[in-house]
Structure formats: structure tokens, C-alpha cells
Amino acid sequence: xxxxxxxxxxxxxxxxxxxxxxxxxxxxxxxxxxxxxxxxxxxxxxxxxxxxxxxxxxxxxxxxxxxxxxxxxxxxxxxxxxxxxxxxxxxxxxxxxxxxxxxxxxxxxxxxxxxxxxxxxxxxxxxxxxxxxxxxxxxxxxxxxxxxxxxxxxxxxxxxxxxxxxxxxxxxxxxxxxxxxxxxxxxxxxxxxxxxxxxxxxxxxxxxxxxxxxxxxxxxxxxxxxxxxxxxxxxxxxxxxxxxxxxxxxxxxxxxxxxxxxxxxxxxxxxxxxxxxxxxxxxxxxxxxxxxxxxxxxxxxxxxxxxxxxxxxxxxxxxxxxxxxxxxxxxxxxxxxxxxxxxxxxxxxxxxxxxxxxxxxxxxxxxxxxxxxxxxxxxxxxxxxxxxxxxxxxxxxxxxxxxxxxxxxxxxx
Amino acid sequence: xxxxxxxxxxxxxxxxxxxxxxxxxxxxxxxxxxxxxxxxxxxxxxxxxxxxxxxxxxxxxxxxxxxxxxxxxxxxxxxxxxxxxxxxxxxxxxxxxxxxxxxxxxxxxxxxxxxxxxxxxxxxxxxxxxxxxxxxxxxxxxxxxxxxxxxxxxxxxxxxxxxxxxxxxxxxxxxxxxxxxxxxxxxxxxxxxxxxxxxxxxxxxxxxxxxxxxxxxxxxxxxxxxxxxxxxxxxxxxxxxxxxxxxxxxxxxxxxxxxxxxxxxxxxxxxxxxxxxxxxxxxxxxxxxxxxxxxxxxxx
Numbered sequence: 001x002x003x004x005x006x007x008x009x010x011x012x013x014x015x016x017x018x019x020x021x022x023x024x025x026x027x028x029x030x031x032x033x034x035x036x037x038x039x040x041x042x043x044x045x046x047x048x049x050x051x052x053x054x055x056x057x058x059x060x061x062x063x064x065x066x067x068x069x070x071x072x073x074x075x076x077x078x079x080x081x082x083x084x085x086x087x088x089x090x091x092x093x094x095x096x097x098x099x100x101x102x103x104x105x106x107x108x109x110x111x112x113x114x115x116x117x118x119x120x121x122x123x124x125x126x127x128x129x130x131x132x133x134x135x136x137x138x139x140x141x142x143x144x145x146x147x148x149x150x151x152x153x154x155x156x157x158x159x160x161x162x163x164x165x166x167x168x169x170x171x172x173x174x175x176x177x178x179x180x181x182x183x184x185x186x187x188x189x190x191x192x193x194x195x196x197x198x199x200x201x202x203x204x205x206x207x208x209x210x211x212x213x214x215x216x217x218x219x220x221x222x223x224x225x226x227x228x229x230x231x232x233x234x235x236x237x238x239x240x241x242x243x244x245x246x247x248x249x250x251x252x253x254x255x256x257x258x259x260x261x262x263x264x265x266x267x268x269x270x271x272x273x274x275x276x277x278x279x280x281x282x283x284x285x286x287x288x289x290x291x292x293x294x295x296x297x298x299x300x301x302x303x304x305x306x307x308x309x310x311x312x313x314x315x316x317x318x319x320x321x322x323x324x325x326x327x328x329x330x331x332x333x334x335x336x337x338x339x340x341x342x343x344x345x346x347x348x349x350x351x352x353x354x355x356x357x358x359x360x361x362x363x364x365x366x367x368x369x370x371x372x373x374x375x376x377x378x379x380x381x382x383x384x385x386x387x388x389x390x391x392x393x394x395x396x397x398x399x400x401x402x403x404x405x406x407x408x409x410x411x412x413x
Numbered sequence: 414x415x416x417x418x419x420x421x422x423x424x425x426x427x428x429x430x431x432x433x434x435x436x437x438x439x440x441x442x443x444x445x446x447x448x449x450x451x452x453x454x455x456x457x458x459x460x461x462x463x464x465x466x467x468x469x470x471x472x473x474x475x476x477x478x479x480x481x482x483x484x485x486x487x488x489x490x491x492x493x494x495x496x497x498x499x500x501x502x503x504x505x506x507x508x509x510x511x512x513x514x515x516x517x518x519x520x521x522x523x524x525x526x527x528x529x530x531x532x533x534x535x536x537x538x539x540x541x542x543x544x545x546x547x548x549x550x551x552x553x554x555x556x557x558x559x560x561x562x563x564x565x566x567x568x569x570x571x572x573x574x575x576x577x578x579x580x581x582x583x584x585x586x587x588x589x590x591x592x593x594x595x596x597x598x599x600x601x602x603x604x605x606x607x608x609x610x611x612x613x614x615x616x617x618x619x620x621x622x623x624x625x626x627x628x629x630x631x632x633x634x635x636x637x638x639x640x641x642x643x644x645x646x647x648x649x650x651x652x653x654x655x656x657x658x659x660x661x662x663x664x665x666x667x668x669x670x671x672x673x674x675x676x677x678x679x680x681x682x683x684x685x686x687x688x689x690x691x692x693x694x695x696x697x698x699x700x701x702x703x704x705x706x707x708x709x710x711x712x713x
Binding site: 043044045046047048187190215216217218219221222223224225226227228230231233234235246247250251254257258259260262273274275279 | 417420424427430431434438534535538539540541542543545550552556557559561634635636637639640642643674675676677678679682683684686687688
């Protein structure tokens with residue numbers, strides 16, 4: 001009886017060990033399916049954009065599978081994403097990624113939503129030497145730590161508002177003033193993303209020797225910036241720059257309207273996400289809004305066609321979208337990177353795939369993709385759109401501009 | 414910092430903007446703080462969910478606004494709904510912790526705050542929302558001072574609500590019962606007052622007051638599911654400074670806090686606007702401590 005028990009125990013433990021060994025090896029490529037893993041926000045404060053990103057991932061996967069999947073070693077594989085909800089908390093992101101690697105055996109990753117959660121993800125990727133192509137973490141601190149397994153298709157945060165500065169310099173010169181006469185007022189939320197945006201602005205302002213007259217940092221519970229705006233009234237700057245995610249954009253738009261702020265040039269991040277045009281109407285006319293991507297841009301690629309084509313496909317696939325958020329577009333683009341990389345590497349070896357990602361260079365509906373050694377995308381610039389009669393029109397950089405800049409802004413037109 | 418102060422001395426007109434904005438928002442702070450003082454004074458429950466009651470009230474007005482009801486009409490509805498909600502919370506949660514130690518009621522209301530914030534987030538999403546009154550904005554002094562009509566209306570409504578609550582507490586049977594219970598619950602019970610009902614009513618009344626404050630805040634500021642904590646802290650600062658049972662004190666402290674916040678934001682920068690609130694709380698506590706020590710020495 002004792003031997004019988006021993007036998008059972010031994011065979012059971014062998015079976016467990018076998019499962020543990022077999023599990024990961026099979027899980028990353030199950031039959032003819034390659035599993036990509038992602039811990040992303042379906043609940044909590046990032047849930048809106050987290051779900052946009054998930055829709056983007058799913059659409060990218062769907063398109064690639066429809067087009068015949070990924071060909072590695074002469075065989076066709078389908079893509080599939082295994083999701084977990086990180087509840088918008090970085091700690092949870094890290095736990096779930098560990099779980100995806102250790103228990104689910106996933107070896108290829110798509111990013112979470114937000115810089116904060118991506119910051120938690122990057123060290124895990126390094127630890128297990130598994131690559132992640134992310135689309136939603138723009139903080140520049142992600143790309144100055146020497147991470148080797150993190151790649152991002154989007155432009156980094158310090159580029160968000162920097163182009164406004166050169167635009168302001170252009171306007172000043174056109175009006176016979178010196179760029180160094182330009183007075184800048186700015187208010188940024190006290191969080192890593194917005195402070196990166198600020199750093200980019202300061203760098204460019206220094207180049208033109210412009211004067212920063214207001215440099216406020218807004219708190220996390222951002223429900224009032226009227227005291228900053230009172231300062232704007234007093235000091236009459238030429239440019240007003242604001243960044244504090246959607247909540248900052250909504251708060252700013254409301255109070256700029258209520259306090260009748262008449263600064264000739266105003267730039268705000270996250271205009272679309274905060275739906276300020278629908279909420280605050282004509283008072284938002286003339287706002288400059290940076291965007292990663294717009295469906296009116298002339299980008300083109302072989303998977304989705306042009307940016308406009310992607311826009312159409314997305315709206316057809318998902319109900320309830322009047323505008324396609326750029327968060328979704330860049331998520332789809334990051335799935336395309338995986339397809340290109342697997343085929344270039346022609347292998348499932350994580351290091352070979354990683355090297356393939358680092359060296360790919362291709363055009364997409366989202367813009368050109370080519371990674372810097374630090375992992376950020378060098379190919380694609382940040383675009384500046386202006387709200388003109390309720391529509392978002394590209395005004396900078398001039399290469400892609402569809403409309404001229406309206407200056408000074410006239411709110412009630 | 415000195416640059417900003419020199420703006421205020423060189424162009425004093427901007428002081429008017431700061432003071433007005435501070436008074437308008439301060440009035441809603443005072444309202445929420447009065448509710449807190451009531452619950453604290455009568456039931457000895459420190460309601461950490463106070464801010465979330467305010468935000469919930471705001472969401473009710475905002476949601477009704479989306480259905481086509483003007484948010485100003487949404488306010489009375491918000492008051493009624495929140496009254497019912499407060500009663501429900503009392504029956505399900507507060508009644509069970511009211512005679513337990515302080516820590517239990519703190520934990521219970523803290524838990525309630527988290528659940529409420531997450532529920533709002535699930536129902537309405539994490540975006541910042543504003544209820545639009547579509548009233549005009551007036552400008553004075555060559556556009557240096559702007560006053561939105563809705564802020565004036567909200568200020569007046571705060572005043573009206575405060576008067577109504579005071580009259581109610583003074584003259585109605587329930588108001589008298591509440592005051593009696595606050596003084597000595599055992600004696601009140603002996604006199605035939607159903608203190609359990611008094612507690613339920615007090616808690617519900619507090620929720621209703623928060624509902625009103627929240628509806629006004631959704632019209633003059635912005636709301637978001639996780640903004641409750643800021644409002645809870647403000648209410649605690651005000652009550653700590655003024656003491657409960659001291660309505661004029663609460664009103665003064667509320668308005669003063671509103672103005673201080675605006676000046677803090679202007680002079681020190683927006684990053685210190687809310688820090689001003691917490692800084693004030695520390696200052697008030699230190700001052701209280703010194704005062705009490707002096708008092709103790711006198712007694713000795």
C-alpha cells in the first residue's frame with residue numbers, strides 16, 4: 001500500500017512537473033496561434049482609453065488574421081491576444097505581467113495603457129528578456145533607462161507641445177516681432193507625463209530665448225485653475241500652454257470660457273479625449289491640440305491602406321465611435337509591428353524577434369515606423385491640429401498641414 | 414512668488430477676481446462642512462464619505478442635465494435622492510457602527526467612500542464632467558474681472574439653503590429632537606425621543622445637504638468620480654477650525670478657505686492651491702493645541 005501511495009505521489013508530481021515544463025513552451029505558440037499578452041485597463045481611471053486601445057489591438061489582430069496571418073518557417077500562424085484587467089494600477093500591471101510570463105507562458109507583449117503602467121511593465125520585460133511593443137506610454141523616462149525590450153510606436157511626451165513654440169516664433173516673425181519677445185504662460189499637471197511635456201516646451205523656449213511668465217503645476221485633483229487664469233489676465237502672455245490629461249483639458253476649457261481668456265494662442269493636450277468642442281462649443285475655437293495621429297493625414301501602409309481607410313474600417317467594426325481615437329490607431333499599429341517582426345526574424349526565439357523589431361522599418365496608416373536604439377519611434381512626428389469652427393484641422397507641421405493657422409484665435413466665431 | 418504679489422499690489426483689480434471666485438466656491442464648501450458638523454456633533458460619526466456624497470449629488474444634477482432637465486432643477490431632485498440614499502446608508506451601515514469606537518466608524522465610512530467612488534466610475538466613467546447652465550458671463554473693469562451668472566445664483570442658493578436648515582433646526586419638532594439628542598442622547602431617550610430615528614434623519618439630512626452642494630459644484634466647477642477626497646478634506650478643515658454647533662463659524666471658515674485657496678493658487682502657484690488647505694489644517698491644529706494647553710494651565 002505504501003508503495004502504491006508512493007507511486008501515485010511520484011506520478012502526480014511528475015505530471016505537475018511535466019505540465020509546468022510543457023505549459024510555457026506550448027502557450028506562447030499554441031498549435032497555429034501566436035499568443036500576445038497584455039495587461040491593460042478595463043476598469044479604473046484609465047478604463048475609457050484602455051478600452052479604446054483594446055479595440056485597436058483587436059482590430060489589428062483581426063486584419064492580420066484575415067490577410068493570412070503571420071508566416072514563420074513556411075507555416076501560417078494566427079494572432080491572438082490574452083488580456084488581463086490591470087484596474088489602472090501599475091502594481092497590478094506588474095503582477096499580471098509576471099503571471100502572463102510565468103503561468104501562461106506568454107513571451108510576446110502588447111503594452112498597457114498610460115505611462116505609469118508602462119513604467120511598471122518595462123522592468124518585468126527586462127527581467128524575463130521578453131519584448132513588448134507598446135502604443136500608449138509616451139513618457140520620455142521610458143526611453144532613457146536603457147531598456148532593451150521595450151518599443152513604442154508613438155511619439156514621446158516631450159514632443160507633444162514643443163511644436164507650438166516654433167509655431168509661436170513663426171507667428172511673431174510674421175508680425176514683425178522677435179521670437180524672444182514672445183511671453184509664455186503654462187500650467188502642467190504635476191504628473192510624470194505632463195512634466196515631460198513641460199520639459200519639451202522649456203527646451204524649445206530656451207532655443208528661441210522666450211520668456212516664461214507663468215509656470216504653474218496643477219494638482220492631481222484638478223478641479224480649479226482659475227487663480228492661474230487670473231494671472232494670465234494680469235500678465236497677458238502671447239501663448240498659453242496647458243496639459244493635464246482629459247480632466248485638465250475639461251477644467252481649462254470650462255474656466256477659459258467662463259473667465260473670457262483672450263490669449264491669442266492657446267494649446268491644450270487631450271482636447272479630443274475631453275470632448276471639449278461638444279461641451280464648450282465656440283469658446284474652444286482656435287485651440288491648438290497636439291495629436292499622435294489623425295485620419296486626415298496622408299500616411300499609407302499595406303495592412304489598412306490609408307489613414308482614412310483605417311478610420312472607415314474602425315467605425316465599421318465598432319459601433320458608437322464618431323471619431324476614431326488615436327489611442328486605438330496606435331494600438332493597431334503596434335500589432336502590425338509584431339507581424340513584421342515575426343516574419344523578419346522567421347523564428348519564435350524571443351531574442352531574434354527582439355532584434356528584428358529593433359531593425360524593422362516600414363510605412364503604416366499610422367505613419368512611418370523605425371525604432372531608435374532607445375526604443376522610441378523616430379519615424380513619426382507629432383501633429384498639431386487647430387479647432388476651426390468645431391472641426392479639427394491639421395495646421396502644423398507644414399508638411400502635413402491641410403489648413404492655415406488661424407491667429408489670433410477668435411473664440412466666438 | 415514676489416512677482417505674483419507685486420501683480421496684486423500694482424493691479425488691485427485682480428484681488429476682486431480672486432476674492433469673488435473664492436467666495437463663490439467657499440459657499441459650497443461651507444454647505445458640505447455644515448452637513449459634516451451636524452453628523453459629527455449629533456452622532457459623533459466622522460463621515461469620511463462626505464466628499465463622495467458631494468460628488469454623487471453632482472453626478473445626479475449632471476445626469477439629469479443630460480436628460481434635458483436644467484441642472485438648477487436637478488438640484489432639488491438631487492437633494493431628495495440623496496436624502497433617501499443617506500437614510501439607506503444609515504440603516505445598512507451607520508446604525509451598526511454608531512456606538513462602536515471611533516476607529517470602526519472611520520473605517521466604515523472610509524470603505525463607503527471607496528465603494529461610492531468606484532461605483533460612480535463604473536456608472537459614468539472616469540472623465541471630468543460639468544453641468545452646463547448656459548447662463549451669461551459678465552465682465553467688469555475691461556474684462557479684468559469676470560463673473561459667471563451661475564456662480565452668483567449658486568452663491569444665493571447656498572445662502573437660502575443655510576437659512577432653511579437653520580430655521581428647520583430651530584423651529585421644527587425634528588430639529589428640536591436632533592438638538593436634544595446632540596446634547597444628551599440618554600436623556601433624550603428618557604424623554605421619549607426615538608434617537609435611532611433622529612440619527613437616521615440627521616444622516617439623511619447631511620446627505621441631502623451634500624447633494625445640494627454637489628449639484629452646485631457640478632455647475633460652477635467640475636466633477637469626477639475620484640474628486641470626493643478633496644471635498645472631504647476641505648469639510649474636515651472647516652469643521653476643525655470652526656467647531657460643530659457653530660454655524661456662523663462654519664460659514665466664515667468655508668468662505669475664508671475658498672478665498673485662501675484662490676490666493677494660495679495665485680501667489681504660490683496652482684500646485685499649492687490644495688496644499689494651502691492642508692497647511693491650514695495643520696496651523697489650526699497647532700493653534701488649538703496651544704490654546705488648550707493654556708486653558709489646562711488655567712484650570713490647574
